[in-house]
Amino acid sequence: MTDRHHLLVHGGTFAAVGDRGDISGYRGGSAPDGMFVQDARHLSRWQLTVDGAVPDTLTPVADGDTARCVLVPRGGRNEPPAYTLFREQAVGDASFVESLRVTSNRPVPTTVRLAVTADADFTDQFELRSDHRTYTKAGAVRSRRVLGHGVEFTYRRGEWRSVTTVTADPQPDAVEETGTGARRLVWTLDLEPHGTAELVLRVMARPHGDKRALRVPRSPAALQERLLAREGRFMEGVAFPAGWPELSAACARGLADLAALQVPATGPDGEELRVPAAGAPWFLTLLGRDALLTSLFALPYRPRLAAATLPALAATQATDTGVSEVAQPGKIVHEVRHGELAHFGQVPYARYYGSVDATPLFLVLLGAYTEQTGDTGLARRLERHARAAVGWMLDHGGLTSRGYLVYRADQGGLANQNWKDSPGAICSAEGTRPNGPVTAAGAQGYAYDALRRTAWLARTVWQDGTYADLLEQAAGDLRDRFQRDFWMPERSFPALALDGRGRQVDALASDAGHLLWSGLLDKEYGEQVGRRLLEPDFFSGWGVRTLAAGQPAYHPLSYHRGSVWPHDNALIALGLSRYGLHDEARAIARGLVDAASATGHRLPEVLAGYGRDTHPEPVPYPHACVRESRSASAPLALLTAVGGV
Numbered sequence: 238m239t240d241r242h243h244l245l246v247h248g249g250t251f252a253a254v255g256d257r258g259d260i261s262g263y264r265g266g267s268a269p270d271g272m273f274v275q276d277a278r279h280l281s282r283w284q285l286t287v288d289g290a291v292p293d294t295l296t297p298v299a300d301g302d303t304a305r306c307v308l309v310p311r312g313g314r315n316e317p318p319a320y321t322l323f324r325e326q327a328v329g330d331a332s333f334v335e336s337l338r339v340t341s342n343r344p345v346p347t348t349v350r351l352a353v354t355a356d357a358d359f360t361d362q363f364e365l366r367s368d369h370r371t372y373t374k375a376g377a378v379r380s381r382r383v384l385g386h387g388v389e390f391t392y393r394r395g396e397w398r399s400v401t402t403v404t405a406d407p408q409p410d411a412v413e414e415t416g417t418g419a420r421r422l423v424w425t426l427d428l429e430p431h432g433t434a435e436l437v438l439r440v441m442a443r444p445h446g447d448k449r450a451l452r453v454p455r456s457p458a459a460l461q462e463r464l465l466a467r468e469g470r471f472m473e474g475v476a477f478p479a480g481w482p483e484l485s486a487a488c489a490r491g492l493a494d495l496a497a498l499q500v501p502a503t504g505p506d507g508e509e510l511r512v513p514a515a516g517a518p519w520f521l522t523l524l525g526r527d528a529l530l531t532s533l534f535a536l537p538y539r540p541r542l543a544a545a546t547l548p549a550l551a552a553t554q555a556t557d558t559g560v561s562e563v564a565q566p567g568k569i570v571h572e573v574r575h576g577e578l579a580h581f582g583q584v585p586y587a588r589y590y591g592s593v594d595a596t597p598l599f600l601v602l603l604g605a606y607t608e609q610t611g612d613t614g615l616a617r618r619l620e621r622h623a624r625a626a627v628g629w630m631l632d633h634g635g636l637t638s639r640g641y642l643v644y645r646a647d648q649g650g651l652a653n654q655n656w657k658d659s660p661g662a663i664c665s666a667e668g669t670r671p672n673g674p675v676t677a678a679g680a681q682g683y684a685y686d687a688l689r690r691t692a693w694l695a696r697t698v699w700q701d702g703t704y705a706d707l708l709e710q711a712a713g714d715l716r717d718r719f720q721r722d723f724w725m726p727e728r729s730f731p732a733l734a735l736d737g738r739g740r741q742v743d744a745l746a747s748d749a750g751h752l753l754w755s756g757l758l759d760k761e762y763g764e765q766v767g768r769r770l771l772e773p774d775f776f777s778g779w780g781v782r783t784l785a786a787g788q789p790a791y792h793p794l795s796y797h798r799g800s801v802w803p804h805d806n807a808l809i810a811l812g813l814s815r816y817g818l819h820d821e822a823r824a825i826a827r828g829l830v831d832a833a834s835a836t837g838h839r840l841p842e843v844l845a846g847y848g849r850d851t852h853p854e855p856v857p858y859p860h861a862c863v864r865e866s867r868s869a870s871a872p873l874a875l876l877t878a879v880g881g882v
Contacts, residue, residue: 276576277594477879516865525595567629604690673737682755777851804867
């Protein structure tokens, strides 16, 4: 495809449109094409033609919350366009709205024939990933029904039913069949000399099981006004650093993105919540680890995120053992999906628990929230869930039997279940993967912090000193074991992991910075690690690489073997500040803020690992989420780590 994709995001809905505002129905690639709600493509084709031809682009769609472009009919230098088309689009909650204005450039009456070809294939998002998997959908039926003011597309498979309705004002003169299943809405417009006509098209998605009474906004401008008001409310009261305008701009951009990335969730008592989704386009849903880290970064500024994330995750906490879902009692969910394939069990992600670190991070956030806000009510309400999470760490997680949190590769899901969850992310310096159960370093830091914070809750909120003593002892023992088993004295650095036989996986990786954030290393070791992370093989100038350059396993365009992740660096900066390495923390903050300044003050999910000394602009990672909640909240973490100087 030659068109770039432009993402429009609103809560649990997003649309990816091309430079002309079209949706082509393209399958595969690094970004999905279409309008998606709850993991299903509710609009797979949306193509404008004028007088039977695709118009030329005068001004392409630019990045923003609203897609605007200017189009003209095809012609030559000696044929000035007879008319100009001004196209504007926006997404709302389960909706898409477009205004199409046609202005005549002639001093005589002009007739224009407009057509919009629309279709909804209801493809599950997992079918569009480039992993070469196919899924059987026995009994699936798609149907179309012409309405007086548009067309309705319906999909049925057993009890599953989804609907997309397209309506227009004024109503189309005709709705034509195309021979492909799509329908073409057609208007013949008679324009006065230099006259203007306007159409408004509205798309409403009705995912399976969604019984909400929703309305499509009357226009893109009305929706934009609503979005800006919501962003303004979300940013109210945050004091941006006056002395560092670039950091202020990154914080503001991040808060605006977080306002758009809120998705519906349900609490333990059925209460309706809105929680940070992981990111668009592929992960516009609740991911435990992502929501927890986002809420932690935003906690000093927007504690409401934590106040929603914690009960939402408590409501999905595992109570039984499930093999395909990697569920065990007390474990916090990794990923929640609402699509057709998850509903029928063809992918394990309806509620998938393949994460070794979401459970300790749940406890870290609960303790941090209580300490930050002074609100003990949430900790009291979730005491049962917190104790169950500790129970999982001690029992199924492996702290008691193996001394550490341990995970095993899941053939149906994730091979790695720490934050670096791509298949080859946990490796030796040479690039070989460990055999057997994996003990990832970063997760042990989270466990240590979780035990300490939960001990504080037990002592001060739950009034259970015996339980607090037990957890404090477990934390101290874990710290002693870790420094004995993970520390590589010849490199003055901790191993990335231990393999199934307890041998060190010796890659030099950024995960060591997470140990500073959690406070697992003693002062001497922590200072050595912190300074080492700022050496040139680790620090690219934009941030700390996931894997230090110079190792055979390093690759600057690998997802987790040399790229630069903003949220990873935010944790490192917080850890450096904790150990008193303030100059090093400021160096990371400057690198990330400069990277954000080069891309409209928005930090992507991940950057390539190329050094700033040879590449004066940050090199994008080709498959990164454009909007990602951890990256959106990373500037707030930097503000906490270094202030505004």
